Amino acid sequence: MTGSGKTAAFVLPILHHLIAKPRGKTRALVVTPTRELAAQVLTALDSMAVHTPITAAAIYGGVGMAPQEHAMRAGVDVLVATPGRLLDHLSSSYASLKNIEFLVLDEADRMLDMGFLPDIKRILKMVPAKRQTLLFSATMPPPIAALTREMLHNPLMIDLGRRSLPAVGITQAVYPVKQDLKKDLLLALLDRGEMAQALVFTRTKHRANRLAEQLVKRGIKAERIHGNRSQSQRTAALAGFKNGHYKVLVATDIAARGIDIEALGHVVNFDVPQAPDDYIHRVGRTARAGEVGDAFTFVAPDEQNDLRAIEKAIGKRLPQITIPDFDYNARPEGRLEIPIGERIAAIRGRKADERARSKAKAARSGGSNGSHSSGSSGSSHGSGGSTRSGSSGGSASGRSGSGGSRRSGGPYRSRRGR
Numbered sequence: 001m002t003g004s005g006k007t008a009a010f011v012l013p014i015l016h017h018l019i020a021k022p023r024g025k026t027r028a029l030v031v032t033p034t035r036e037l038a039a040q041v042l043t044a045l046d047s048m049a050v051h052t053p054i055t056a057a058a059i060y061g062g063v064g065m066a067p068q069e070h071a072m073r074a075g076v077d078v079l080v081a082t083p084g085r086l087l088d089h090l091s092s093s094y095a096s097l098k099n100i101e102f103l104v105l106d107e108a109d110r111m112l113d114m115g116f117l118p119d120i121k122r123i124l125k126m127v128p129a130k131r132q133t134l135l136f137s138a139t140m141p142p143p144i145a146a147l148t149r150e151m152l153h154n155p156l157m158i159d160l161g162r163r164s165l166p167a168v169g170i171t172q173a174v175y176p177v178k179q180d181l182k183k184d185l186l187l188a189l190l191d192r193g194e195m196a197q198a199l200v201f202t203r204t205k206h207r208a209n210r211l212a213e214q215l216v217k218r219g220i221k222a223e224r225i226h227g228n229r230s231q232s233q234r235t236a237a238l239a240g241f242k243n244g245h246y247k248v249l250v251a252t253d254i255a256a257r258g259i260d261i262e263a264l265g266h267v268v269n270f271d272v273p274q275a276p277d278d279y280i281h282r283v284g285r286t287a288r289a290g291e292v293g294d295a296f297t298f299v300a301p302d303e304q305n306d307l308r309a310i311e312k313a314i315g316k317r318l319p320q321i322t323i324p325d326f327d328y329n330a331r332p333e334g335r336l337e338i339p340i341g342e343r344i345a346a347i348r349g350r351k352a353d354e355r356a357r358s359k360a361k362a363a364r365s366g367g368s369n370g371s372h373s374s375g376s377s378g379s380s381h382g383s384g385g386s387t388r389s390g391s392s393g394g395s396a397s398g399r400s401g402s403g404g405s406r407r408s409g410g411p412y413r414s415r416r417g418r
Contacts, residue, residue, distance in 0.1 A: 006042045008135045008241040010104050015045075017102070018077050019052050028078040028102040031123065035082060035112045036232055036238060041106065042080045054078065057381055062231025069094060083111075083119035090126060103143060106136035106382030109144045109277065124151070141277065166283050169292040170314075174307065174318045179300040180332040182270055183214060188326050189296070190248070191222060195266045199239070200250045201282050203271035204237040210336050211270065212250045212281070222248040261285055269297040272306040316409040 012026050021027065032038045043056040050057070057071035059081035065088070071231045072079070072095050079086075081099040091093040103124075104262060105111045111120060135148055135155075149155060166172065202208045205226040215222035223246045241249040242261055254274070267286045273279045279297075286293025297318070299307050311317050322328070 006106070007041055008048070008375075010106075010134050010136060011041075011045050011048055014078065014102050015049055015052060015106075016053055018054055021077075023053060024076065025099040026072070026075050026079055026097070027099055028103040028104070029123075029127065030078065030080040031086070031098060031111060031120070031332050032080065032082060033116065035062060036058055036104065036225075036234065038080045038082055039235070045078060045080070053271045056080060059085050059089060061088075062234075063193045065089070065346075075357065083116060083123060087119060087122060090123075096108070097123070098128065100118040101131055103131055103133045104129055105133070105135045106137075109141060109339050110137075111135075112327065114172075148303070157291070166280055166295070170283055170286060171294045172283065172318050173291070173318045175298050176320055176322065177295055177298050177300065177328065179302070179327065181330065182298045182300070183211060183299060183336050184330065184333060185323070185326060186270065187218060187220075188323060189268075196247075197244070197264060197266060198266040198267045198268050198271050199241070199261065199285050200248055201273070202250060202252060205252055205360040207271070207337055208250045209254055210338070211249075214336065215248055215250070216285065220248055221246050222250060224250040226252040242342065254284070258396060263291060265293050267295045269295070272297055272299055272303040273310070274306055276310045279310045280314075289390065 212224035283295035
């Protein structure tokens, strides 16, 4: 179940066990699939440990490594990390997990998916064999459950529900619509004024970019968050959405894993998720901790099979809604998605232009040097006075010598600086 308080379920017991222990050793490691979730877990931990001596730090990519290195050298009590950046640190002598007593894998289904499994296995080799391992997730498909039994000894499973279902406070509905009219339908719903804020999920990063851009063009304060955005951009987008600056946050599934947005009223599946578990995670961003919220899913004709799989997983048919004053046969206002072939052609065209400009610049530079050399030679031969010729030659020689010294010294100092 989403929004059930899993973070507090592992943070509070860890704080209880660590509070009386000596400081200066990292004894707990929490591994999360995304940077945003790592930052969120750290915020929750800090708020719970505010009146204790326990310290914690987040380790994830997209930001500088120096503060993270300092935290690891100081031996903070708890590390909250993403696998990739943690392994980057563990390749250095200052980083060690030899004192870990508690290992937490948050969002275990994604962490143990094939994409993360090699990194998790490397981390497991670096922590003591004698430890407590906890896995938390809103969903636990049978193949992943079997994999966890291989990794754990006599594991105890605590399941708040007999199967993975959306929270009871979520009102779910389906909006049938043509693929090229989805943007117009979203604008129509926003114009009705019924959604104060909406978290909108798209299938790809490109669609997230394009949708956010077109919403902004229509005067709607919107931002996007996905894996190609820098960490500072992702943090700013999420913070702006949480404080109400942005009305719409367009996201890929990076935001569907554990991100807690208080009192979020609406989630819109602009594209139907291909896996039922992803649907549960997406709609679980609303109606958290006993609240209520709406989850709308836009379904094009070619997405009906994915919808049926979701309905089978949650055990019910979702009501289908049409808007009376929306023209479902209208011509779309522009294209949302640029075909991949056109995008590749545009990229190749830009690179060809850049190569042509570089080649032209090099040709101009070469011609300019040749002309300067010829002029100097002519001046030297044409000069009748030996003093002038000597002065000119000496001056040229002096400049050349000086320039040579700077050229040989510059890169060396630059390398030392780097």
